Amino acid sequence: MSLAVLAGRAMFGLQARPVQVEVHVGCGLPAFSIVGLPGAGVRESRDRVRSAILSCGFEFPSGRITVNLAPADLPKDSGRFDLPIAVGILLASGQIDRPPSGTTEMSHYVLAGELSLTGALMAERAALAIALALAREDHEAVLILAPPAAGIAALVPGLCVLQAQSLEEVVAHMAGRQPLSVAPPAALPLASGQLACMSEVRGQALARQALEIAAAGGHSVLFCGPPGVGKSMLAQRLPGLLPPLTQTQALEVAAVQGLVSIQQGLSAAPPFRAPHHGASTAALVGGGAHPRPGEISLAHHGVLFLDELPEFDHRALEALREPLETGSVTVARAAGSYRFPARFQLLAAMNPCPCGWYGHPRRVCRCPQERILKYRAQVSGPLLDRIDLHVTLAAEKAWHELPVGESSEAVRVRVLAARRRQLQRQDCLNAQLGATGLLANVQLDDAARALLAEAIHRLGWSARASQRALRVARTLADLDGLEQPRLEHVAQAVQFRPSSDDVGA
Structure with missing residues (x-):
């Protein structure tokens, strides 16, 4: 049993502030707790993440799971932390091999997305705000999103955006088995020609x-x-x-x-x-x-x-x-x-x-x-x-x-x-x-x-x-x-x- 640390983003108005998602899987009676000023949408992640992990064929750890969303004084809301929490649990429980030396560092990944009970990755509403913040603050970051949101986020210049359909695809990428594809930028339609004249x-x-x-x-x-x-x-x-x-x-x-x-x-x-x-x-x-x-x-x-x-x-x-x-x-x-x-x-x-x-x-x-x-x-x-x-x-x-x-x-x-x-x-x-x-x-x-x-x-x-x-x-x-x-x-x-x-x- 060990500790996994991943990166996420919390919305504070239009600002996408960095959040460190720390997942610890240890011995003890089965428990799943999330700390770090989580809102109702984040607290409900426990049930979604459990079902998503099991639906994708992985084992949900039977020990004590503690998730810390740092900094603790920053409010966190919505289901965008489902993906980093689920990946963190699989990393900490040894179900994902650590990336070999010389590959992209795990800390460079920024994960955002709500998980369905089947493990499918849902589109992130604040994808553009997160992408704009990363482009300003961390040019080496790699953002992982569901395809609809990934295409829009890919329009932000200077940012690498990968698209994933499900938790399984993200795990396969992290383990080095099947790399995720780079999201193609979405088309920017021209102004409508039906405006009143x-x-x-x-x-x-x-x-x-x-x-x-x-x-x-x-x-x-x-x-x-x-x-x-x-x-x-x-x-x-x-x-x-x-x-x-x-x-x-x-x-x-x-x-x-x-x-x-x-x-x-x-x-x-x-x-x-x-x-x-x-x-x-x-x-x-x-x-x-x-x-x-x-x-x-x-x-x-x-x-x-x-x-x-x-x-x-x-x-x-x-x-x-x-x-x-x-x-x-x-x-x-x-x-x-x-x-x-x-x-x-x-x-x-x-x-x-x-x-x-x-x-x-x-x-x-x-x-x-x-x-x-x-x-x-x-x-x-x-x-x-x-x-x-x-x-x-x-x-x-x-x-x-x-x-x-x-x-x-x-x-x-x-x-x-x-x-x-x-x-x-x-x-x-x-x-x-x-x-x-x-x-x-x-x-x-x-x-x-x-x-x-x-x-x-x-x-x-x-x-x-x-x-x-x-x-x-x-x-x-x-x-x-x-x-x-x-x-x-x-x-x-x-x-x-x-x-x-x-x-x-």
Whole structure:
């Protein structure tokens, strides 16, 4: 009887932290204990591992088995430790020959996967997060996963990933009898060609321009207008203006989605999330007893659409303020702080009043003034201050007689050209420019500077609001292919940033 040590990974938010799986098989009354702060999913491994070992034709040791998952202060959950525990038991009980000298060290293997009662290896949901962590921290590691997850993990450059169908195949590889095959990288599908097209939108020229600016510079947008004016229709067409994700971005998106069991492989299409206005704060920004990513993280590198913005819980909306600035969210718990990425574009829509008809040319609003003010106050000034483009939509007369608009494909050509200029100049989109970046990349002439100063004074803008207007002006100049924003660009940016009192008026 002896000791076996293998390597695994425990998920702490999106971080895959190293875990040392120590398995000791000794004399004494039959017992099987797992220590090291295991969760319910890990404690249940005892029954799955026992059945898997017996189903594969091996002998389950009759002595005292102790499994230690180190470090002891790191919480461990899920069934991903089944495979290293089972292999460790077989190693410690002498049923797997130790690898001969000169072959790959056992410590280089990182095993992850839940076992069925038959010994089959199940796909690991957090495979991408584990693979990304290994690529950063240990270039000599060899990761063993079930085939569906192994193909996705193999997309991570600089990492060796082996695929195994069952516990028997892993044992045969460890014993040197039948090496496991290297997992071929999964295919990265292109963005879907069935995205909604801008040509279906008739009229609403200002809103169409706002979507093009948002797509070009990564800006956030708020649409305000009566029911049926086209706010949701416009929002659903923003993904069709965005460029496809790079492979690195697609891997990051899939890694986040894998933590909430919705991963269906990789896609180059930017994510589009549209949660219901009844979503809780935890559902929107992340949280729970064992924190998981929320909608803002699932929209990472994509679009978060909040329809009926004032109907969301006020605390949930206020929780968006920091992620909009930083591009990430941190959920604090007693066990530690969990950080999730949240670099998303906010696209919101709201009515001008509870009934929706305030200011409509043909419908009468019957909402008391106090109720209108309360409705608008649900969206706080600090949140509105962080939205770059404010657009008031009016009902179009005889919209069906208006000409067909420009297609998404034609608009995307200008968007991609503007994005290339930004990335070549400053290595980020204009929406992500800080104060130093604005000083370096935005030089206004006297007329444009005077107009901006007048807008700041007349509309009562904060320093943040004026900086966001400059970012929009910078994007407008990029769309026009100009080196610096001009007076007309600043004037357009001012048009998209009314005072808070004017929103929805």
